[in-house]
Amino acid sequence: MTDALPAVLLSExxxxxxxxxxxxxxxDYIKPNCIGICLLTGGIWFAADLSRALNRAxxxxxxxxxxxxxxxxxxxxxxxxxxxxxxxxxxxxxxLIMDDVLDTGASLKIACEIAREAGASEVLTAVFARKPDPLxxxxxxxxxxxxxxxxxxxRYLVGYGLDDGGKYRALPYIGVMD
Numbered sequence: 001m002t003d004a005l006p007a008v009l010l011s012e013x014x015x016x017x018x019x020x021x022x023x024x025x026x027x028d029y030i031k032p033n034c035i036g037i038c039l040l041t042g043g044i045w046f047a048a049d050l051s052r053a054l055n056r057a058x059x060x061x062x063x064x065x066x067x068x069x070x071x072x073x074x075x076x077x078x079x080x081x082x083x084x085x086x087x088x089x090x091x092x093x094x095x096l097i098m099d100d101v102l103d104t105g106a107s108l109k110i111a112c113e114i115a116r117e118a119g120a121s122e123v124l125t126a127v128f129a130r131k132p133d134p135l136x137x138x139x140x141x142x143x144x145x146x147x148x149x150x151x152x153x154x155r156y157l158v159g160y161g162l163d164d165g166g167k168y169r170a171l172p173y174i175g176v177m178d
Contacts, residue, residue: 003167005168005171005175006158006159006168006171006175006176006177007175007176008173008174008175009153009155009157009173009174009175009176010150010173010174011173012172012173014173015128015150015160015172015173015174016049018128018149018150019046019049019050019053019128019149020053021149022050022053022126022147022148022149023050023053023054023056023057023059024053024057025147026050026054026059026096026126026147027054027057027058027059029124029147030054030059030061030094030096031094031122033062033093033094034059034061034062034093034094034095034096035061035062035063035064035088035090035093035094035095035096035120036050036051036054036061036062036063036064036095036096036098037064037065037066037086037090037095037096037097037098037111037115038063038064038065038066038098038099039065039066039067039068039097039098039099039100039107039108039111040065040066040067040068041067041069041161041169042099042100042101042161042162042163042169043098043099043100043161044065044161045100045160045161045169045170046098046099046100046127046128046149046160046161047063047065047098047099050098050126051063051098061096062088064086064087064088064090065086065087066086066097066111066114068107068110068111086114086115086118089118089119090115090118090119090120091118091119091120092119092120092121093120093121094120094121094122094123094124095115095120095122095123095124096124096125096126097111097112097115097123097124097125097126098125098126098127099111099125099126099127099128100127100128100129100160100161100162101127101128101129101130101131101152101157101161101162102127102129102130102131102141102144102145102148103131103134103141104134104136104141104142105141105142105143105144105145106142108125108127108142108143108145109142109143111125112125112143124146124147125143125145125146125147126145126146126147126148126149127145127147127148127149128148128149128150128160128161129148129149129150129151129152129157129162129174130145130148130150130151130152131152131153131154131157132152132153132154150174152174155176155177155178156176156177156178157174157175157176157177158171158174158175158176158177159171159172159173159174159175160172160173160174162174164177
């Protein structure tokens with residue numbers, strides 16, 4: 001017996017269209033020495049698609065990854081762990097940090113701090129989806145993002161990097177679980 005797949009909120013074609021539109025916008029900002037940093041694990045789908053779309057638009061970026069974790073396979077955010085650091089130097093270079101979703105902003109904030117501490121000359125951030133600010137304990141999210149492909153609703157989303165306890169990340173569309 002298999003679980004039913006989540007209902008489609010944003011189709012695969014719509015996802016790819018938004019990534020392409022974002023890449024076209026980013027072309028005006030990406031410098032020739034830019035290093036794209038994918039936040040693992042959820043950001044890998046978006047980072048791969050965005051990197052290819054940037055290449056098709058005439059902007060080739062170097063690629064690296066940073067593995068931060070605060071959820072493990074649960075739904076509750078915990079302490080932030082750096083599971084794998086950057087592998088290449090960002091000293092004096094522009095950095096584009098790419099992730100699947102902006103929710104609280106905690107992961108992106110730490111990733112930006114790591115890039116700046118490593119000597120990046122400029123740090124830009126891009127996410128596929130930005131959820132409405134979660135406002136926890138009366139405080140707003142930790143940071144905002146520079147570029148966003150899609151303004152997401154306040155729903156339980158899965159697919160295209162977003163997961164439910166480790167499941168559904170590889171769906172090529174954005175689905176809903178609520």
